[in-house]
Amino acid sequence: MSDGATGAAVRLRDVAVRYPEADRDAVGGVDLDVPAGAFVVLLGPSGCGKSTLLRTINRLVLPYRGAIEVGGSDVTESDPETLRRGIGYVIQAVGLFPHLSVAKNIAVVPQLLRWPADAIAARVDELLELVRLDPARYRERLPRELSGGEQQRVGVARALAARPRVLLMDEPFGAVDAIVRTSLQDETLRIHRVLGTTILFVTHDVDEALRLADRIVVMKEGRIEQDGTPLRVLAKPATPYVEALLDAKDAVRRLSLLHARDALRPANGADTAGAPLGAQAYRVEAGATLRTVLSELLEHADAVDVVEDGRRIGTLSFADVRAALLASER
Amino acid sequence: MNFVVRHPVEIAWRTLEHVQLVTIALAVACAIALPVGIFIARNRRLGDVVLGGLNILYTIPSLALLALLVPLFGIGTTTALIALVAYALMILVRNVVAGIRGVPFALVDAARGLGMSTRQTLWRVEIPQALPVMLGGVRLATITLIALATLASWVNAGGLGTLVLYGLQHDDPSRALAGSAIAAALAIAADLALRRLENLVRT
Ligand SMILES: Nc1ncnc2c1ncn2[C@@H]1O[C@H](COP(=O)(O)OP(=O)(O)OP(=O)(O)O)[C@@H](O)[C@H]1O
Ligand SMILES: [Mg+2]
Numbered sequence: 001m002s003d004g005a006t007g008a009a010v011r012l013r014d015v016a017v018r019y020p021e022a023d024r025d026a027v028g029g030v031d032l033d034v035p036a037g038a039f040v041v042l043l044g045p046s047g048c049g050k051s052t053l054l055r056t057i058n059r060l061v062l063p064y065r066g067a068i069e070v071g072g073s074d075v076t077e078s079d080p081e082t083l084r085r086g087i088g089y090v091i092q093a094v095g096l097f098p099h100l101s102v103a104k105n106i107a108v109v110p111q112l113l114r115w116p117a118d119a120i121a122a123r124v125d126e127l128l129e130l131v132r133l134d135p136a137r138y139r140e141r142l143p144r145e146l147s148g149g150e151q152q153r154v155g156v157a158r159a160l161a162a163r164p165r166v167l168l169m170d171e172p173f174g175a176v177d178a179i180v181r182t183s184l185q186d187e188t189l190r191i192h193r194v195l196g197t198t199i200l201f202v203t204h205d206v207d208e209a210l211r212l213a214d215r216i217v218v219m220k221e222g223r224i225e226q227d228g229t230p231l232r233v234l235a236k237p238a239t240p241y242v243e244a245l246l247d248a249k250d251a252v253r254r255l256s257l258l259h260a261r262d263a264l265r266p267a268n269g270a271d272t273a274g275a276p277l278g279a280q281a282y283r284v285e286a287g288a289t290l291r292t293v294l295s296e297l298l299e300h301a302d303a304v305d306v307v308e309d310g311r312r313i314g315t316l317s318f319a320d321v322r323a324a325l326l327a328s329e330r
Numbered sequence: 331m332n333f334v335v336r337h338p339v340e341i342a343w344r345t346l347e348h349v350q351l352v353t354i355a356l357a358v359a360c361a362i363a364l365p366v367g368i369f370i371a372r373n374r375r376l377g378d379v380v381l382g383g384l385n386i387l388y389t390i391p392s393l394a395l396l397a398l399l400v401p402l403f404g405i406g407t408t409t410a411l412i413a414l415v416a417y418a419l420m421i422l423v424r425n426v427v428a429g430i431r432g433v434p435f436a437l438v439d440a441a442r443g444l445g446m447s448t449r450q451t452l453w454r455v456e457i458p459q460a461l462p463v464m465l466g467g468v469r470l471a472t473i474t475l476i477a478l479a480t481l482a483s484w485v486n487a488g489g490l491g492t493l494v495l496y497g498l499q500h501d502d503p504s505r506a507l508a509g510s511a512i513a514a515a516l517a518i519a520a521d522l523a524l525r526r527l528e529n530l531v532r533t
Contacts, residue, residue: 060443085445095440099458108444158444 007037007198008071008165010057015066017052017222026052028222029066034215036071036165039192039199041209044219045245050202053219054168057200058087070166085109088159088167088197092174094151096143102128102154103139109162127157130194131187149180156188160195169201173208185211206246210234210257218242231257235329251325252291260293261286263324264306264314281305286313290321297321340493345512347488352475355411359418359471364464366419367426368452377427384420392417392478396485410479410487417478418471425467429460462532469524476517480509490516 011034017027027049034040042050055061056068059080068075075083096105103124110120125135131153143151152172159167169188173181189212192199203209209216210230218225218233218241226238234254237243247253264286282300284293286308293316296304303317370377390398395413403409433456441451457464483491490509497506 058443060439081445081447083445084443089440089443091436091440091443093434093436093439095434095436095443097437097440097455097458108446112445112450 006165006196009036009069010034010166010198010200011067011069012053012056013067015053015056015063015068017049017056017061017063025222027056027063030222030224032217032224032227034198034200036198037196038215039189039201039213040215040217041201041203041213042217042219043203043206043209043245044225045204048219049222050204050219051170052222054170054200054202057166057168058084058089060084081112085112085162086164086166088164090152090155090159090167090169090172092171094143094155094172094175096151096154096158098143100142101139102133102141102143102146105143105154106158106161108158113162115162123161127160130160130191131157133157148176149184152176152180152184153187156191160191160197164197166198166200169199171202171204174203181208188212207253210246210253218245231328252294254328255290255294255321255325258290258324258328259286260284260288260290260306260316261308263290263293263320264316265320266314267312281312283307283312284316290324294321341508341512344488344490344492344509345516347492348476348479348482348490348513348516351407351410351414351479351482351487351489352472355414355418355475355479356468356472358411359415359422360468362415363419363422363426363467367423368430368456370423371427371430377431381424381427384423387416388420392481393484396481400485405486407482407487409485410482410489414475414478414482418475421471421474422464422467425464425470426460429463429467430456432463433459462528465524465528465531469521469528472520472524473517476513476520480513 010032012030012032015027015030015032016025018025030053032040032053042053044050052061056063057070057075059075070083070087096102097108100108103121106124106127107120110123115123124139128135128138133150133153138146138150138154143154146154152175155172156169159169172188173184176184185208188199188201191197201212213230215228216230216233217227220241226233226242228236231254233242234246234257237246281304282296283305284296284307286306293304297316297318303315305312306314306316366380370380392413395416396409399409399413403412437455437459438451441455446454479489480491480494482489483495490513493509494506497503497509
């Protein structure tokens with residue numbers, strides 16, 4: 001979809017939150033720089049302040065100290081309603097309005113922004129297609145006539161309705177089963193790729209974080225414990241806490257972040273590189289994770305061919321996988 | 331029944347008076363209960379205090395309440411209306427508060443997060459969500475008032491109670507019976523109609 005919507009950067013400086021009558025900070029002085037278009041996942045155990053931190057960005061929670069910028073301007077400059085209409089927000093409980101149809105739920109923000117009716121109707125259909133729900137079938141349904149996964153999709157569509165430059169997602173897929181969750185994660189990645197929206201995503205599911213993030217922010221008791229790429233956080237956990245939380249010692253988990261393309265031993269010699277495929281060899285796609293490659297190797301052969309667009313571009317053996325793993329630790 | 335046949339005009343007149351008392355009291359009570367209920371629903375402590383107070387008021391017997399009001403407002407329709415409004419308020423305010431407080435936090439959170447103002451959240455989310463509970467209150471208040479309004483005749487405010495009171499005092503049981511039967515029929519009809527309305531807004 002050519003939305004022209006590109007993400008905005010989000011900057012937090014020394015942000016601290018304390019709820020009334022609490023004896024300690026729910027968020028204690030957090031600095032965070034999210035570049036435009038990034039997919040950042042806040043990861044940490046229940047109660048560590050992930051939601052609270054997220055909610056400071058759309059001013060649902062007010063920090064008592066610190067500054068927050070979205071797209072270069074301080075969030076306290078505009079009034080909270082205007083700010084929020086420009087920031088998508090998806091919550092675990094979904095929060096679809098039960099008395100409104102799917103179309104009307106999605107139309108909430110455009111309506112608040114007083115878009116013309118035909119523009120809203122067109123946008124609703126466009127969004128339903130984006131989240132892969134057939135507009136004709138789903139437009140007029142009520143939320144209770146949808147499955148949990150479909151509700152989540154509508155929740156995402158609603159959040160994206162007015163082309164926000166930042167999307168906040170607070171455990172959006174917590175309430176669905178593993179298969180639906182995986183497909184919703186794929187959809188989210190696709191939408192992120194297509195729209196370029198900056199995404200801040202909260203979860204306490206390590207695998208979800210590793211799958212989605214291009215940066216993981218590990219939180220503990222209201223503070224950032226580590227902030228880095230998934231591979232970095234897994235390979236070089238900054239503290240024993242991070243190591244334990246991510247089960248970073250688990251080499252197989254790390255392999256799931258590495259791809260065949262980056263580890264392969266290129267097919268050498270002009271005659272074999274890009275050569276048509278032989279019939280016998282086991283093969284994997286260049287985009288497959290090394291975790292997949294490992295299981296192929298364990299089951300079938302000492303080496304597999306790596307293919308891309310139907311052409312063989314190299315090979316991978318146990319030794320290559322191991323070398324890639326060790327390289328990732330540096 | 332033969333009383334009804336013999337005095338159709340008086341029956342119609344008293345029934346009209348009765349319906350009028352109930353309708354006016356209900357309208358006034360609704361107009362007060364909605365804003366008051368919404369206001370106190372938002373404030374935990376104030377809400378608990380007000381609801382506690384209303385519960386105590388509710389335990390005062392209706393005749394005793396009338397008796398208390400007579401020295402203040404004299405005999406007549408005003409006194410009857412004040413008593414009816416007071417009773418309706420107890421029921422309505424409670425239901426408005428329960429309705430608003432019963433709206434799931436996630437919905438209010440989503441509404442605010444999408445950029446609705448407090449007022450927009452109230453009208454577009456909280457009130458529609460609370461509507462079935464609030465209408466349940468209206469139904470309960472209506473049938474309560476239809477019964478209570480038969481006591482209006484004690485302060486000379488007319489209504490079907492007049493037939494009951496007169497019938498009892500003048501040894502005319504069919505008159506008293508006609509008054510009670512019509513009040514009961516009104517209550518049942520109102521109950522059915524309002525239930526139907528509730529079901530309409532629920533879907
Ligand atoms: N509205 C509130 N009032 C008072 N305290 C709160 C409120 N919301 C959260 N807290 C407290 O602040 C701390 C951080 O809560 P927060 O909801 O941000 O955690 P979280 O990391 O999102 O947890 P979870 O994964 O369970 O959602 C917790 O100790 C929580 O009890
Ligand atoms: Mg949370």
